[in-house]
Amino acid sequence: MSLNLALTCAAVALGTGLWLGLLRRYDRIETESVTDLLQxxxxxxxxxxxxxxxxxxxxxxxxxxETLLTGGVGGVGWGELVAFSxxxxxxEEVSKAVSTIYVTRRWGDLDEPVDAMIxxxxxxxxxxxxxxxxxxxxxxxxxxxxxxxxxxxAHMAYASVWGYGLAKARYVFPERNRARVMGxxVALGTGxxxxxxxxxxxxxxxxxxxxxxAALLSLGALFVLAYVAHYHLRELVAESPFxxxxxxxxxxxxxxxxxxxxxxxxxxxxxxxxxTTCPCGQIRVPVRADECPRCGLDLRGAQGPSPQxxxxxxxx
Numbered sequence: 001m002s003l004n005l006a007l008t009c010a011a012v013a014l015g016t017g018l019w020l021g022l023l024r025r026y027d028r029i030e031t032e033s034v035t036d037l038l039q040x041x042x043x044x045x046x047x048x049x050x051x052x053x054x055x056x057x058x059x060x061x062x063x064x065x066e067t068l069l070t071g072g073v074g075g076v077g078w079g080e081l082v083a084f085s086x087x088x089x090x091x092e093e094v095s096k097a098v099s100t101i102y103v104t105r106r107w108g109d110l111d112e113p114v115d116a117m118i119x120x121x122x123x124x125x126x127x128x129x130x131x132x133x134x135x136x137x138x139x140x141x142x143x144x145x146x147x148x149x150x151x152x153x154a155h156m157a158y159a160s161v162w163g164y165g166l167a168k169a170r171y172v173f174p175e176r177n178r179a180r181v182m183g184x185x186v187a188l189g190t191g192x193x194x195x196x197x198x199x200x201x202x203x204x205x206x207x208x209x210x211x212x213x214a215a216l217l218s219l220g221a222l223f224v225l226a227y228v229a230h231y232h233l234r235e236l237v238a239e240s241p242f243x244x245x246x247x248x249x250x251x252x253x254x255x256x257x258x259x260x261x262x263x264x265x266x267x268x269x270x271x272x273x274x275x276t277t278c279p280c281g282q283i284r285v286p287v288r289a290d291e292c293p294r295c296g297l298d299l300r301g302a303q304g305p306s307p308q309x310x311x312x313x314x315x316x
Contacts, residue, residue: 008136008144015148016041016129019156023121026233029240029249030112039107040100040119045126048092048099052127055091060084081201089194096123096155097162097186101178113167113274114236120163121156121229128155154196154222160229161189167236171274171286192225238272241284245277257281 020037059065065084100123104110108119132147165185169178199218203211238249246255248262248269255262257277259269275284280295289299 008133008141011141011144012129012132016125019125019152023118026114026237027118029237030242032109032115036108037122040103041122041126043107044099044103044123045130047103048095048123048127049130052092052095056088059087081198085198085201086194088197089190093158093186093190093193096127096159097182099123112241113171113239114233116167116170117160117163117233117236120159120166124155124159128152153226157222157225157229158189158193160232161192162186164232196221239274241275243284245281245284
């Protein structure tokens with residue numbers, strides 16, 4: 001291994017570690033092991049990158065658009081830019097989603113809803129990290145800083161869209177076909193990815209002012225997507241079945257089971273849609289459960305949600 005490649009790999013590993021550490025801050029109830037996360041980042045990233053690269057290469061060669069893989073758009077029409085952007089979005093997001101499902105079956109520990117988003121975003125991180133190695137070997141290590149400030153978090157944000165869909169598929173509709181449940185969220189992630197690709201390719205074909213506007217629009221969309229990912233991650237943290245009734249998902253303080261706000265940090269203990277507190281107040285159970293495993297109560301006849309964690313209140 002040459003010194004330059006070693007420096008590239010070291011820089012990519014550092015950037016990947018920083019983003020993984022930030023993502024892991026959301027995994028605060030039943031934490032995943034660092035080993036599991038690293039395996040998912042590496043194996044999921046390699047698998048999705050290999051599949052997507054194969055399809056991308058075949059597509060651009062079939063259309064004679066090889067220069068687009070390195071950002072060159074000279075002589076390429078708008079229709080070809082749209083087709084290229086859409087195909088890249090589909091191949092990369094579908095590859096990442098499929099890789100996430102299969103890799104987490106073998107190496108992950110997907111035992112709470114937030115894990116689905118964390119593992120999905122970890123695969124997106126692994127994909128983007130490997131892609132960054134390719135760009136650095138082609139254009140120099142100076143591109144790495146910009147990539148870890150923009151394309152890398154962008155890939156994580158795209159994956160967060162269908163990662164949320166994976167959480168729904170596993171915990172809300174476990175009896176349904178996973179591909180059908182996740183389909184809309186994968187399509188949405190693909191659409192956002194394709195639109196971002198198109199704007200970034202388009203900017204080099206426009207006058208400077210309009211090109212800058214296109215880049216800023218893409219960057220603004222990334223900030224919005226990042227906020228939505230943050231919101232969904234916090235939402236899924238509160239869905240953890242490992243929380244005790246009344247336990248705050250933010251500071252882990254144990255409040256009364258029917259509390260509306262945490263008495264320590266003031267966080268809202270809002271209703272959740274995947275796990276609820278049994279009317280007995282002793283345990284949280286899936287919303288689709290027929291019976292409480294702790295007290296034996298028939299939950300099919302329980303009343304609507306109570307203020308804490310969507311708990312069903314018992315008839316008085």
